[in-house]
Amino acid sequence: MSNQGVTQYNLLNLRNQQQLNFAQNGNPTMxxxxxxxxxxxxxxxxxxxxxxxxxxxxxxxxxxxxxxxxYGIGQAMDxxxxxxxxxxxxxxxxxxxxxxxxxxxxxxxxxxxxxAFQKFDDFMTRRSAxxxxxxxxKNHSTMPEWQFAKMPFYGLPGYWSMDAKNIIEQDxxxxxxxxxxxxxxxxxxxxxxxxxxxxxxxxxxxxKAFEDSLKGKTFEQKAIxxxxxxLEKMGFKPAQYRGKSLTEMQDMAKNWKVTxxxxxxxxxxxxxxxxxxxxxxxxxxxxxxxxxxxxxxxxNINKYDNSLWGKIKSHFxxxxxxxxxxxxxxxxxxxxxxxxxxxxxxxxxxxxxxxxATNRFAGGKLAPFIQATIFADMVYxxxxxxxxxxxxxxxxxxxxxxxxxxxxxxxxxxxHKFGGFxxxxxxxxxxxxxxxxxxxxxxxxxxxxxxxxxxxNEALKEVxxxxxxxxxxxxxxxxxxxxxxxxxxxxxxVAYRSKAKYNLNFLRKIANxxxxxVPLRIWLAIWVITPFLAKTATKVVHAIFGxxxxxxxxxxxxxxxxxxxxxxQTNPQxxxxxxxxxGYPDSNLVKQTLNGQYPPHNxxxxxxxxxxxxxxxxxxxxxxxxxxxxxxxxxxxxQNMQNMNQNGVQNYQNQNxxxxxxxxxxxxxxxxxxxxxxxxxxxxxxxxxxxxxxxIPSSVGVQTTGPDTSPADIALAxxxxxxxxxxxxxxxxx
Numbered sequence: 001m002s003n004q005g006v007t008q009y010n011l012l013n014l015r016n017q018q019q020l021n022f023a024q025n026g027n028p029t030m031x032x033x034x035x036x037x038x039x040x041x042x043x044x045x046x047x048x049x050x051x052x053x054x055x056x057x058x059x060x061x062x063x064x065x066x067x068x069x070x071y072g073i074g075q076a077m078d079x080x081x082x083x084x085x086x087x088x089x090x091x092x093x094x095x096x097x098x099x100x101x102x103x104x105x106x107x108x109x110x111x112x113x114x115x116a117f118q119k120f121d122d123f124m125t126r127r128s129a130x131x132x133x134x135x136x137x138k139n140h141s142t143m144p145e146w147q148f149a150k151m152p153f154y155g156l157p158g159y160w161s162m163d164a165k166n167i168i169e170q171d172x173x174x175x176x177x178x179x180x181x182x183x184x185x186x187x188x189x190x191x192x193x194x195x196x197x198x199x200x201x202x203x204x205x206x207x208k209a210f211e212d213s214l215k216g217k218t219f220e221q222k223a224i225x226x227x228x229x230x231l232e233k234m235g236f237k238p239a240q241y242r243g244k245s246l247t248e249m250q251d252m253a254k255n256w257k258v259t260x261x262x263x264x265x266x267x268x269x270x271x272x273x274x275x276x277x278x279x280x281x282x283x284x285x286x287x288x289x290x291x292x293x294x295x296x297x298x299x300n301i302n303k304y305d306n307s308l309w310g311k312i313k314s315h316f317x318x319x320x321x322x323x324x325x326x327x328x329x330x331x332x333x334x335x336x337x338x339x340x341x342x343x344x345x346x347x348x349x350x351x352x353x354x355x356x357a358t359n360r361f362a363g364g365k366l367a368p369f370i371q372a373t374i375f376a377d378m379v380y381x382x383x384x385x386x387x388x389x390x391x392x393x394x395x396x397x398x399x400x401x402x403x404x405x406x407x408x409x410x411x412x413x414x415x416h417k418f419g420g421f422x423x424x425x426x427x428x429x430x431x432x433x434x435x436x437x438x439x440x441x442x443x444x445x446x447x448x449x450x451x452x453x454x455x456x457n458e459a460l461k462e463v464x465x466x467x468x469x470x471x472x473x474x475x476x477x478x479x480x481x482x483x484x485x486x487x488x489x490x491x492x493x494v495a496y497r498s499k500a501k502y503n504l505n506f507l508r509k510i511a512n513x514x515x516x517x518v519p520l521r522i523w524l525a526i527w528v529i530t531p532f533l534a535k536t537a538t539k540v541v542h543a544i545f546g547x548x549x550x551x552x553x554x555x556x557x558x559x560x561x562x563x564x565x566x567x568x569q570t571n572p573q574x575x576x577x578x579x580x581x582x583g584y585p586d587s588n589l590v591k592q593t594l595n596g597q598y599p600p601h602n603x604x605x606x607x608x609x610x611x612x613x614x615x616x617x618x619x620x621x622x623x624x625x626x627x628x629x630x631x632x633x634x635x636x637x638x639q640n641m642q643n644m645n646q647n648g649v650q651n652y653q654n655q656n657x658x659x660x661x662x663x664x665x666x667x668x669x670x671x672x673x674x675x676x677x678x679x680x681x682x683x684x685x686x687x688x689x690x691x692x693x694x695x696i697p698s699s700v701g702v703q704t705t706g707p708d709t710s711p712a713d714i715a716l717a718x719x720x721x722x723x724x725x726x727x728x729x730x731x732x733x734x
Contacts, residue, residue, distance in 0.1 A: 061380060086324055100344070100346040141419070163363060165274045168274060299320070445497065489516060
């Protein structure tokens with residue numbers, strides 16, 4: 001017998017002073033069985049959906065956190081922006097890249113990393129010379145044509161290029177009589193943007209004095225005066241703009257910026273560069289660098305007048321950027337500013353971190369509030385985390401959310417890299433020849449050059465021959481077919497257009513679009529690849545820092561079978577929840593049972609009798625507890641147990657005022673929790689249904705006389721309940 005047995009006192013502590021109930025979901029369980037049924041019924045507990053977990057936060061609290069975090073991110077990045085201006089080597093990106101170059105060149109670890117990368121490149125080069133699959137992985141990838149997919153496909157350069165285009169478009173807009181929009185839908189008032197004169201070297205005080213000199217004039221008169229002042233600062237002589245209309249002067253200012261500032265021969269050339277920044281990154285970056293040769297160019301976005309309300313709006317919504325800032329960010333994003341792999345990777349990694357954590361590596365003042373909603377939920381659950389788990393709760397949720405951002409790009413890249421197996425039968429030159437032929441073929445289709453659909457399809461077959469399918473073996477052809485499926489609708493021939501008066505060209509256009517390919521690729525990226533990457537990264541965090549009690553991976557899990565089927569669950573008063581084990585007292589019974597042992601124990605009764613409860617031995621092969629028979633040990637026998645059950649029922653009846661002279665009925669059970677006697681025998685015609693019992697009936701009748709054994713009955717009930725508790729714990733461990 002253990003020196004710390006389960007008694008009626010510490011058993012109540014085990015269950016947090018809950019009332020005992022021998023039933024599970026109202027269905028009595030037979031005593032004396034091996035416990036397998038109890039183990040199978042022990043439910044695992046349903047996980048809380050992640051969305052619901054976010055909804056448990058107080059709305060006002062999360063709203064306040066979102067507002068505060070969004071404002072903080074915006075202001076912090078306003079201070080970070082000027083640190084990216086000027087010469088690249090003197091910026092934070094340049095200094096970080098230089099440190100990476102020094103580490104890669106001057107340390108053993110750095111040289112080892114550089115050498116490892118170089119060896120891998122050499123291996124892929126040698127392997128690609130012998131294997132078409134290796135060649136395709138190294139050189140081929142399909143290119144997204146849908147604008148929605150282009151930005152994540154290009155990654156950090158894609159985000160940067162989007163905002164770089166916006167910056168130049170803001171620079172080209174007129175300085176006067178600007179028509180604004182409210183919420184991008186409804187037209188707002190026109191404004192004269194006097195503060196933009198700072199782009200031409202004027203100070204705030206000079207601008208305010210100039211604006212004050214125009215008091216009393218109409219809006220149109222102020223607009224003309226402001227436009228004339230801008231042309232004057234650009235170097236135009238009064239004779240060149242006097243007498244011209246406002247629109248003509250605005251065109252003069254725009255053309256000056258296109259030709260003088262950005263070095264393009266006309267607006268069409270600049271527009272082409274803006275639409276193809278990634279493809280023409282070399283010329284675009286050179287254009288930004290040349291624009292700052294005679295001094296940096298500052299561009300004000302959403303900056304308002306110098307009134308108090310204007311300053312407030314400028315503080316919360318406005319931002320100031322320079323062309324040198326975006327040139328340096330572009331150098332970091334493309335990895336053009338350093339010579340070693342580590343030197344190029346560090347500035348790019350910083351850009352990835354800033355974009356993923358703030359949306360302000362390339363973005364405006366609204367973008368941080370989108371990120372702030374995620375941070376608000378993260379901070380809320382960090383604050384609410386149990387004591388000692390705040391740090392790992394924060395890092396877990398940060399990595400999980402950040403990986404969803406990075407995972408989107410990795411997923412799109414992976415999909416199009418697999419789509420590159422479309423070109424498995426050709427090399428780089430053959431791939432470009434195919435794309436050029438396909439482009440020419442599509443021009444002919446759009447122009448209606450083919451007399452019939454059959455003729456168009458025959459011409460397309462000639463184009464597809466450039467893919468070199470005949471050069472592939474059986475496995476390679478299967479891989480190419482799979483790539484064509486996943487790349488459906490991308491880099492494809494446009495629909496044939498009939499010349500008939502009554503045609504279905506609009507249906508052909510719809511059917512030949514990305515109706516299949518786009519949903520397939522979106523599904524793979526959003527619902528398959530990205531969640532897998534986020535879950536994997538989160539598990540790595542768990543391995544390093546430990547898993548929080550309320551893990552983000554527990555949210556969104558499907559409920560277990562037991563939680564969906566109430567008949568398989570334990571009674572709420574009796575079932576064991578995941579947190580119950582931690583609350584148990586340090587009893588030897590619990591410790592030994594968790595170690596796979598179930599020790600026999602005795603209870604001393606007040607009437608002087610020493611009754612021994614059944615003994616069990618754990619069988620690891622069947623994972624069951626088998627009762628020890630009298631042949632195995634000197635066990636008092638089952639008769640004592642049966643008599644104890646009979647005496648327990650009788651004395652419980654005496655204790656609760658029941659008729660002790662009433663003959664014992666085998667179809668009668670006692671519900672100790674409700675203090676009632678329930679007759680479960682039912683007759684329906686000639687059919688009788690035997691009830692489930694909470695005890696083992698005996699052929700010996702109930703004894704109506706004898707000592708008061710009610711304390712023993714209560715102790716026995718507690719011991720039985722302890723047995724079920726242990727079995728429920730074992731069910732959780734399995």
